[in-house]
Amino acid sequence: MRAALIRSFDGPESVEIADVVEPAVGPDSVLIEVAATSVNPVDWKILHGGMQAAIPHHLPMTPGWDVAGTVAAVGPAIRDLQIGDRVAAYARKDHVRDGTFAERVAVPERSWALVPDEVDLEVAACLPLAGMTADMLLDAAAVGEGDTVLVHAAAGGVGSFAVQLAALRGATVVGTASERNHDYLRDLGATPVTYGEGLVDHVREVAPDGVDAVVDLVGGAALEATPQVLRDGGRVASVIDPSVADRFGGTYVFVRPDRARLTRLLQLVAEGRLKVEIAERYPLEQAREAFLASKAGHVRGKVVVTRD
Ligand SMILES: NC(=O)c1ccc[n+]([C@@H]2O[C@H](COP(=O)([O-])OP(=O)(O)OC[C@H]3O[C@@H](n4cnc5c(N)ncnc54)[C@H](OP(=O)(O)O)[C@@H]3O)[C@@H](O)[C@H]2O)c1
Numbered sequence: 175m176r177a178a179l180i181r182s183f184d185g186p187e188s189v190e191i192a193d194v195v196e197p198a199v200g201p202d203s204v205l206i207e208v209a210a211t212s213v214n215p216v217d218w219k220i221l222h223g224g225m226q227a228a229i230p231h232h233l234p235m236t237p238g239w240d241v242a243g244t245v246a247a248v249g250p251a252i253r254d255l256q257i258g259d260r261v262a263a264y265a266r267k268d269h270v271r272d273g274t275f276a277e278r279v280a281v282p283e284r285s286w287a288l289v290p291d292e293v294d295l296e297v298a299a300c301l302p303l304a305g306m307t308a309d310m311l312l313d314a315a316a317v318g319e320g321d322t323v324l325v326h327a328a329a330g331g332v333g334s335f336a337v338q339l340a341a342l343r344g345a346t347v348v349g350t351a352s353e354r355n356h357d358y359l360r361d362l363g364a365t366p367v368t369y370g371e372g373l374v375d376h377v378r379e380v381a382p383d384g385v386d387a388v389v390d391l392v393g394g395a396a397l398e399a400t401p402q403v404l405r406d407g408g409r410v411a412s413v414i415d416p417s418v419a420d421r422f423g424g425t426y427v428f429v430r431p432d433r434a435r436l437t438r439l440l441q442l443v444a445e446g447r448l449k450v451e452i453a454e455r456y457p458l459e460q461a462r463e464a465f466l467a468s469k470a471g472h473v474r475g476k477v478v479v480t481r482d
Pocket residue numbers: 214215216303304307326327328329330331332333350351352353354355369370391392396413414427428429468471472473474475
């Protein structure tokens with residue numbers, strides 16, 4: 175089968191499309207005929223070898239943790255799935271080697287969720303990693319009814335979901351983005367503010383008493399501003415910087431597979447309550463360009479890679 179492949183950790187530029195061996199289907203894994211994947215920044219970070227301290231990487235390697243498609247085979251210990259079922263998965267495994275930017279991928283039992291008929295597979299592929307991260311961050315920061323929450327990088331993959339999910343929880347949302355994304359953030363339900371110089375003043379203009387919670391997707395100066403934008407007793411959660419716990423009493427989040435959570439998010443999409451913005455689509459043959467688009471750092475919503 176065809177797959178995006180690297181033979182060295184030289185980044186997106188070194189991605190080729192190659193013939194690779196078909197994945198084996200273990201006793202409790204599911205073989206998915208891939209319809210679409212979506213790009214997450216972790217994919218191009220891994221192409222540079224960037225997650226090796228956390229998860230063993232093996233060359234040659236096919237990257238990719240998000241997938242949606244149809245079930246092509248199931249292991250003998252799998253229940254509740256039939257050949258042809260439509261599924262989405264956050265397909266992170268314990269080793270990085272045979273990822274989702276391929277024609278077929280085997281995913282562990284813990285990863286998959288059924289995709290409702292109303293949800294397109296390209297849309298479903300955008301949801302697993304970014305959607306679950308957003309929802310876990312809001313849980314970690316205990317965001318609920320009546321809160322005002324600041325979401326950094328609100329126009330990106332995780333941020334777009336975090337804004338909408340926070341609004342669905344009854345929160346008032348302030349989101350950071352460059353000005354070209356301000357109307358987009360308003361459409362999602364957030365009050366936009368510009369990041370960079372003057373960030374604290376911009377946030378204080380729209381939330382004079384400070385915010386109840388901060389969702390950090392940026393780290394660095396954005397996270398450093400936390401004490402100046404957060405009200406006393408407020409909560410902060412970050413996917414970037416584990417030191418958020420020691421420095422700000424916050425919570426570091428590393429997204430993990432969670433079928434119930436993914437099922438709930440897919441249902442929100444099916445009901446039209448959670449929107450998925452697809453900025454760009456690439457065929458698998460152009461996976462390299464898809465990684466480069468993500469690496470440029472200004473994707474609105476998600477970049478999708480389709481099988482065809
Ligand atoms: N620990 C975990 O489990 C976990 C899970 C998911 C993601 N992450 C990490 O979280 C980060 C965000 O992920 P993502 O998928 O949302 O990325 P993404 O979709 O690539 O984010 C792109 C967005 O970032 C915005 N942006 C760029 N620089 C910014 C800045 N300095 N301040 C505010 N916004 C800025 C851009 O808005 P403009 O174009 O308007 O500038 C763009 O819309 C990545 O570093 C990713 O690796 C970690």
